[in-house]
Amino acid sequence: MKLKLVHFLMASAVGCSSAHAQDAEAGSDAAASTEGENIVVTAARTKLPASALPLTVHVIGSEDLSRQVAVSGTTVAAVSALLPAFSPPREKDNSTGETLRGRSILYTIDGVPQSTPIRDSARDSHTIDPFFIDRVEVIYGSNALQGIGATGGVINQVTVLAPTKDGVSGRALVQGNTGDNFSGASMGGKAGALLSYRTGVFDVTGGAVFERRGVYLDGHDRHIGIDSNRSELQDTDSLSFFGRVGIDLSSNTRLEVIGSRYNLKNNNHYVAIDGNRDEGITATSERGDVEGEPASTLSEMISASLTDKDLGGGTLTLQGFFNRSKDTFSGGTLATYQDTSIAPKNTLFDQSQNRSRKLGGKISYERPVPGISDLNAIVGLDALFDRTAQTLIQTNRTWVPRTTFRSLAPFGQLNWGLFGGVIRLAGGVRYENVQLDVPTYTTLAYYGSNVVYGGKPSFERALWNGGVVFEPVKGIRAYGSYSEGYTIPDVGRILRSISKAGVHVSDYIDLTPVVSNNREIGVEIARGPVKASASYYWSSSKLGEVLERGDDGIYTTSRQPIDIQGLDLNIVTQTPVPGLKVTVGYSHVVGRTDDDGDGKLDEDLDGANISPDRLNLSANYAHGPLAAGIQGRFYLSRTFDGQDEVNNFSGYKLFDAYVSYDFDFGQVGLSVENLTDAYYVTYYSDTQGPTDNARFYSGRGRNFTLRWNYRF
Template sequence: MYRYLVGALALAPLSPAFAQSVDASASASPEETSDTAIVVTAARTQLPASALPLTVDVIDSAALDRQVLISGSTVDAVSALLPSFSPTREKLSGAGESLRGRAPLYAINGIPQTTPVRDGSRDGYTIDPFFIDRVEVIYGSNALQGIGATGGVLNQVTVGAPQRDGLSMRTLFQLSFPDGFEGEGIGAKAGAMAGYRDGAFDATVGGTFEKRGAFFDGKGNRVGVDGTQGEIQDSDSWSAFGRFGYDLASGARLEVVANRFELKGNANYVQVAGDRATGAPSTSERGTTPGDPPSNTAELLSFSLTDPDFGAGTFALQGFYSRTSDVYGGGVYGTFQDPAIDPTGTLFDQSANRSRKLGGKVSYEREMPGLEDLVLTAGFDALFDRTAQTLAQTGRVWVPESDFRSLAPFVQGNLALAGGLVRLAGGLRYENVQLKVDDFTTLASYGAVNVAGGSPSFENLLLNGGVVVEPIDGLRAYGSYAEGFTIADVGRILRGITQPGVDVDDYLSLEPVISNNRELGLEWNRGGVTASASYFWSSSDLGSLLVLRNDVFEVMRQPIEIEGFEASLAWQTPVPGLSLSGGYAALEGKTDADEDGQIDDDLDGANISPDRVNLAADYSSGRFSARAQARMYLEREFNDAATDTDFEGYTLLDAFLSYRADFGEISLAAQNLTDKFYISYDSDTVRVTDNNRFFSGRGRTFTVSLRSEF
């Protein structure tokens, strides 16, 4: 309770109205909070967000563009705006990044990007933000988009169709440079997108190229490169996008979306180990990296048919195919050693994760005849995923090819009572999951154990329900219960088997993770004040935690309990064009790490984020706009034996200026405006005896851009 009061007091100076109302949306400005009239497609309904017992945020295109200009990526933008989202690692890997203490499901137009069988933690880098119109965020465990959303859903909705006949263009040119203007730290990006409409037919195609330089910290030193998980710095990325649509005379729409994204490191630097004892982080120096450079490639093709007037209801059909290829950095790790290949114990290798997904979704929603206040939605989802992880240099199998299949019918209902004063919502989703793995042999470092394959299956009925009350215009209260479903990182579990005689069919560690989310929320949106607060708690009897063993993270199955509080406030001040806002999140997570039957051990930094306060001021007048924002990550202590894992906390300030000229919008953004020197949260709390993985954060960085539309 002490931590919750601290957050409330931190926001109180923003507005005298805060004493009467608080905010759960956790975004940072009026433009970045969800509008109750907006339909959130990730919720699988045409009803507005105000009709759902959920905490929802919508980051619109203007807010997303601004944050991406400040921080460089969609993941960093979402992390900057949502206090319940953990600090990013500032690397290509998103391992350990969480929403409300659990892994979120990344999606593009509702298509999952997460790989359930062997989580490569690259799902935040599968599309360039230039092609994203908005990001829909649904907080907390849920099964609205199927498997994987134990922390919530981050749905990236791509740009829409051109609104008028003829040809239209959109371009972007930007330049980034560090505080010291070092040439090797300069980055550049160019993007172009063309839209064409001719009556019922429309097409949008585009491409981007971005070259990133080396990163420098607040002391002017190069940030250490992560040679294993992969880097954002010193990398190039290419992206191509296409969207083609046709409006039928009946009002239905056919649409095809294609996307290809590739990010590849240039491998111009090698890591120089730091020294935790003296507080000196690892740095980088020019050098040659052995093996193939870490990279991430994602391809997506989808087809959809939507009909808003099909039998007095809305019909939606979507099919998709996607594949990803993730290459990780290598090393002479004990896990990779095999005396039969290299008896000297100096064998170099690196892993590659490859996955392909095929799936489809169909749903139908309508008001019930004779009971128009009841809206029912019924549908069916199917997902087929095939994933394998190999060692690229020697061709060995680390994780065997595994086939995952999920079939899930669902039904949702929303009933309005007393003229909409009260709404009851709820539904069921039946998950039928099967995993197929052939016989395989583990690596020599695990004992070269022969494992009998199998086809374990799971069946779960997932529930959700809630109530929404709107007693007066602008005030909304809700309570809800929802269950989310995923499987633990099967690949990590399978590759780590060391005991002989294991049969995949009855191996306990493959049991699914069922997480739930109980939530109470209150929202206010009236008189220039948008405010809300929510309290949530979730649990899973058989959770999934990452634990470091033998140089790599493996999965431990332990019960998990998480509770938290979120609050935010946005105030349109009497000063024309000026708004102030703030957000706060406090999280606490427990598990049974020592297996004594008591859930009393703190989740570590790889599994829970620090408490946080966001503050921001926005100003807009005519062609000019500006924003200043602060992100305050509060200190956190863990009740483990090592005080080295405690997080000291830090505050980052960012700024943004723009001017809309006749030829386009000229913008200047500054990340870490005060050039604060800090150690990233992951480095400060995880693997605290490893001097190589002791990374500082990015120092002051400027980005100038020109966006044009014509």
């Protein structure tokens, strides 16, 4: 029966989403909008279209995103499936090792950062349910447009649009999914509703969605291993809320407030069973009792914005936001947690929890420069205050003290069109002023119960960008650019593991930022039925940050020089068959570092820091009420010079399919992830930790999702 279903889907489903920029629907100021084919990307913080910027930008439209989420389950998995330059997803709640062009990603929601820079919980990619996301804007390459963290790029999740017509509108979703063996343990479901109302200048939107996830099965119908920190998506429940209130103060001025709450909690039905790398046996799980509080992710956000499109001939944008997160990890009798003053050695159970609170604001003003034709200027100021602590919650001990991060950053940008826009010059600077405030604290007994004296280390840095765009005819453009992005080291990892006595933070913490210098050249063609792009980039850091994993699976960071080079290719073409679109995408990336300090970049970055080369092939068919698609992702083999040969990557290929039909009572769709039920070890597990049997995970096998989506 299953084999017939697979044959039917392979024969009937043709098509899948493109990673190229899609023509977006006109919407609120919080969303990407279009004028003809000029897509405005709000994550770029300008009203100029993407074609005027020396950047590689992709916008995943609402239809493409919805279909891919139906296949992959999460926004980050959907983005990874569509963009070859994005690393293979971990299939966990933890985003460690997920990179864009070999660098870290800054996740934002309507421009609000989701990261925790002091102590990275690596859960910033799962802070809102995709049911509330209209589209995703992706800006490639190192940049400081949105502040800290975007050394690889920005992924901005734009929430559902405000209603534009008076009356009531909304949508509802009901879906179920199951693993390949149709067992009760692998089954899950999701239900959500969103309701909007507009009258005159006032509008309000609100919604809720609940999802229950079963266990994940691999291509051999075995349970996939449970992460020992419980940073899991499988065997979890999530409940998410979203709301928006807006008022048009005039035809050019809008005030709106957005709020969201996302809570994902592990059900603790399963315990982890180690695998065996030497014998090729992956980790699995079995029913059992889990000690301690359930691992969970809680993210709460509220954002208020005011936009005036006609203030003194320009556009004023004000935004203020508050973001609070609480991330609880699973516990254990880990050596790090032991303290004989509390309990006998190797008997003390504990678990950690990160708590973070962010308060921030953004102000920018954009207008043409008087007296100079086609010269556009932006000036602004960003402020961010983050307070984070990591606590061992069973014994109420401090692991990372409550530390405050403060960033103040004025910036300015210019964009000048010459010769009727045939040539555009762009450039600007952002001046970062960052300070930490660390209190005096005592380390855990494992590190010697040392008193560490607090301090306020700081740094200041100007971050530059510049580029040129050449567009000789409409639809053909070439560009070259230089931009700088930055992040700071994971301070929490440093603070919690100080093992020396008499340390003063101001003298001990090196806050020298990881500044990545990104150089890029690209060509884009959008003529007739073909849209194609090619870009080559160089990204380097004199003092980068490399993740290094110990035998216990715990990461440390090492400051090393890094050099990354890569090539991105994408082609989308409409075929002679009405409604049939074919997409080809390719990414090649190489990363090198100097691990031994001899001044030579003679070692490859491993799988925690660099993604494999990848080829994407897809076809997409949409005609009338029928839409269908098939896509293939080919992760190519890779060896790592200077790394353990056990962690060489042999590669794997995955196929997904989707088919839907619009009935009068709503859209009904069936999607299949990993159509051929391929068995594979995930890239993240396969390319690091050569002796780690606990985190030797296989990837998800064939998974079916049937859903009903109704709009009114």
